[in-house]
Amino acid sequence: MxxxxxxxxxxxxxxxxxxxxxxxxxxxxxxxxxxxxxxxxxxxxxxxxxxxxxxxxxxxxxxxxxxxxxxxxxxxxxxxxxxxxxxxxxxxxxxxxxxxxxxxxxxxxxxxxxxxxxxxxxxxxxxxxxxxxxxxxxxxxxxxxxxxxxxxxxxxxxxxxFGPWVTDSTFGARVFYPALEGKAASFVGKLDLPHTxxxxxxxxxxxxxxxxxxxxxxxxxxxxxxRPEMTQRQFAQLLYYTVGHPIKVSGVSKPMMALAGLFIPGARETVEMMYEFEQPFxxxxxxxxxxxxxxxxPLAEAMEATVAWYRMHPQLR
The missing domain is CATH 3.40.50.720 (NAD(P)-binding Rossmann-like Domain)
Structure with a gap:
């Protein structure tokens, strides 16, 4: 056998x-x-x-x-x-x-x-x-x-x-690539609530x-x-510390997501899931x-590995 x-x-x-x-x-x-x-x-x-x-x-x-x-x-x-x-x-x-x-x-x-x-x-x-x-x-x-x-x-x-190869995520390309350039990372919903x-x-x-x-x-x-109770803003603080730029963030609200959904299928499908980003999750x-x-x-180690991967893959933005 x-x-x-x-x-x-x-x-x-x-x-x-x-x-x-x-x-x-x-x-x-x-x-x-x-x-x-x-x-x-x-x-x-x-x-x-x-x-x-x-x-x-x-x-x-x-x-x-x-x-x-x-x-x-x-x-x-x-x-x-x-x-x-x-x-x-x-x-x-x-x-x-x-x-x-x-x-x-x-x-x-x-x-x-x-x-x-x-x-x-x-x-x-x-x-x-x-x-x-x-x-x-x-x-x-x-x-x-x-x-x-x-x-x-x-x-x-x-x-x-989040992590290597994770680009199409709320903690993906729209967060990491702008941070590497010292620009504002785009998060979803309320930034000061716990979100695993x-x-x-x-x-x-x-x-x-x-x-x-x-x-x-x-x-x-x-x-x-x-750190499962970390907020998105705290995630951003560690990210910007890791890349060596001052923190810059923005949050996409549900109405903004709905507007984007008129043109972007992924955004349209995210609207019904916005409850995850409007209360502790x-x-x-x-x-x-x-x-x-x-x-x-450890989050700091994971962040360093993720930033290193994004630096090596600028073509995927």
Missing amino acids: NIATTHVIFGTGPLGRAVMNELIRRGKQIRMVSRSGQMAEIPEGVAIVAGDLYNADCVREVTRDAAVVYQCAQPHYWAWPEKFPPLQAAIIAGLTGSQARLVIGDNTYMYGDTRGQPLTEDLPYAARTRKGKTRAAMSQAALEAHTTGKVAVSIGRGSDF ATYIEDFGRALVILGEHDEALGKAWHVPSD VVDANRFAQTFAMQAT
Whole structure:
């Protein structure tokens, strides 16, 4: 009997890359899967193949020798309700009966507006937004697939993230590139309220940890972040200190976001999620930290690594 040893990552975006980085550190055999089969700056020894993840037969083929599968692929933000559920359904169908574990990278939209209450894994799925309802239904479907024995599933949930390759985020290019030039970084909503930011490399490390532990299975877990109660302004203060410029920030209000949404699909889809930026938004990850003894990367270290990456990639602004 052959022992499956390959770690298969669906998606070559920031989260897929972060999982890849952690697996490289652990000396694992890695296969990346994307629709194009292409990826910039591929590390030596990492395989990348093209695959249609909406096709269960393709999923089955590219994971035939997989020990763990990390689901980090997603459609465009504005297409989630229509295209995300069939993507996950095909992945689960393709893995049904496999010995591979499925680790899903997720967010916190399914909880809905908690009125400033910290987010824990025990909260009900109370989302009223389109994307929140989509995420809730997908989480329920994934955990049901585990319960019914189709595939062994665990879920890792992060907050808004930042880090290398993270450009399309509220803590992404619109924040880091202006800061590097001494210009005003554009944040979302109210800047002096707590708002958890997840370092993408911590997210990747957390998903790998989930794939290693039996006790992670059948559950959703929140990814640890350093200083989870930090405000966006405090994030900006550390950023500008790191780049060596005086702090300059602006905040995009809900009406401004709605106006931008007339022309920009991503902004239009952000409007319904603005509640996250108009009240405290703190993700409690104590359960993960205590169960798996994971400590998040110190924020100053994460900031330095992120700034260094942006300096090396000016062409992506």
